[in-house]
Amino acid sequence: MANPSLLILPGDGIGPEVMQEVRRVITWFSEKRGLAFDITEDLVGGAAYDAHGTPLHDDTMAKALDVDAVLLGAVGGPKYDNLDFSVKPERGLLRLRKEMDLFSNLRPAQCFDALADFSSLKTELVSGLDIMIVRELTSGVYFGEPRGIFEEGNERVGINTQRYTESEIDRVARSAFELARRRSGKVCSMEKANVMESGILWREVVQKVHDEDYPDVELSHMYADNGAMQLVRAPKQFDVILTDNLFGDILSDCAAMLTGSLGMLPSASLGAPNADGRPKALYEPVHGSAPDITGQGKANPIACILSFAMALRYSFDQGDEATRLETAIEKVLADGARTADLMGEAGGTPISTTQMSDAILSALDASL
Numbered sequence: 001m002a003n004p005s006l007l008i009l010p011g012d013g014i015g016p017e018v019m020q021e022v023r024r025v026i027t028w029f030s031e032k033r034g035l036a037f038d039i040t041e042d043l044v045g046g047a048a049y050d051a052h053g054t055p056l057h058d059d060t061m062a063k064a065l066d067v068d069a070v071l072l073g074a075v076g077g078p079k080y081d082n083l084d085f086s087v088k089p090e091r092g093l094l095r096l097r098k099e100m101d102l103f104s105n106l107r108p109a110q111c112f113d114a115l116a117d118f119s120s121l122k123t124e125l126v127s128g129l130d131i132m133i134v135r136e137l138t139s140g141v142y143f144g145e146p147r148g149i150f151e152e153g154n155e156r157v158g159i160n161t162q163r164y165t166e167s168e169i170d171r172v173a174r175s176a177f178e179l180a181r182r183r184s185g186k187v188c189s190m191e192k193a194n195v196m197e198s199g200i201l202w203r204e205v206v207q208k209v210h211d212e213d214y215p216d217v218e219l220s221h222m223y224a225d226n227g228a229m230q231l232v233r234a235p236k237q238f239d240v241i242l243t244d245n246l247f248g249d250i251l252s253d254c255a256a257m258l259t260g261s262l263g264m265l266p267s268a269s270l271g272a273p274n275a276d277g278r279p280k281a282l283y284e285p286v287h288g289s290a291p292d293i294t295g296q297g298k299a300n301p302i303a304c305i306l307s308f309a310m311a312l313r314y315s316f317d318q319g320d321e322a323t324r325l326e327t328a329i330e331k332v333l334a335d336g337a338r339t340a341d342l343m344g345e346a347g348g349t350p351i352s353t354t355q356m357s358d359a360i361l362s363a364l365d366a367s368l
């Protein structure tokens with residue numbers, strides 16, 4: 001059987017810096033755990049624009065559609081700020097998401113105990129926190145028609161349309177229920193069915209998918225505004241939160257800050273199953289290209305390394321190895337390893353990007 005395939009797109013700014021560390025982690029798993037991957041590396045974002053005049057070459061797009069998983073660093077930077085909208089670095093990422101049809105965006109909010117005092121909430125509220133927000137990513141108000149700014153009488157009107165079809169709700173609901181089965185078996189779906197028809201349909205379809213195919217999963221529904229409140233009041237009541245594109249955008253950023261630094265946050269975006277039944281998948285840190293620290297060895301590689309852990313779990317059926325990696329990260333943090341973004345008020349001497357992954361590799365060695 002062929003090795004699983006991985007396309008690596010380091011991108012811009014700190015993207016290549018953190019990805020270099022991820023490659024060392026991947027090599028460790030190949031050498032020490034016998035996980036061989038067929039890896040190709042290519043350009044995306046500003047780097048692709050510099051080489052080809054486009055933020056995503058057609059050949060790269062074709063490769064992305066062909067592989068088992070794509071791992072992306074970050075795109076963008078001041079050098080590209082004045083480019084035409086059609087070739088901006090972000091367009092490369094948007095094209096990947098669109099053509100791979102990545103409708104299910106997974107954003108974990110996991111609190112590493114060693115960083116619990118980083119949270120804006122009290123330690124006891126977040127210690128041990130491990131929730132997963134599933135955000136619909138390809139439809140809803142960011143895409144619905146009609147949209148635009150129009151003349152109406154003697155003033156202008158700005159219009160966006162929240163629009164969801166049954167099949168769009170159905171497929172993202174399934175992805176949340178599948179995930180819940182691999183976790184605590186609990187989904188809370190959030191919309192505003194009290195004031196929005198799209199919310200009424202959302203609730204109906206989610207309930208129907210549940211009753212027909214996932215009766216073993218515990219399902220609850222919550223209005224999204226209450227959900228926001230509950231998320232900062234008692235976040236540990238949740239496991240999987242299922243929500244639409246707009247609410248998911250806001251709720252996932254809110255949940256992220258329960259756990260501390262941007263340098264710690266991974267994500268996955270999953271699409272329809274390919275020929276062998278695995279979802280098309282793109283894994284990337286939540287953070288951007290961080291031009292303010294690029295080239296200084298300051299970037300925290302953990303968000304990108306945790307994104308690879310998600311790839312191990314969701315694309316390569318290596319949940320135990322993903323846990324091994326996450327546990328190694330937990331351990332180095334508990335031992336006090338801190339990149340500059342994790343220093344906090346106490347101060348101290350931060351370690352570099354490479355030193356952080358050195359520590360993680362040692363912890364992995366110790367796990368054998």
Ligand code: NAI
Nearest residue numbers: 074075076077262263287288289290291292293299300341
């Ligand atoms: P950013 O996430 O790049 O940086 C925000 C702040 O967090 C900066 O102070 C940065 O130094 C810090 N930071 C981010 N990641 C870090 C890490 N791994 N370790 C330590 N510190 C880290 O967001 P910003 O500044 O708004 O955007 C910078 C560029 O990145 C822009 O061109 C933007 O368009 C692009 N961007 C790209 C994204 C992507 O590729 N998915 C997402 C967000 C922004």
Ligand code: MG
Nearest residue numbers: 248249250253
């Ligand atoms: Mg956002």
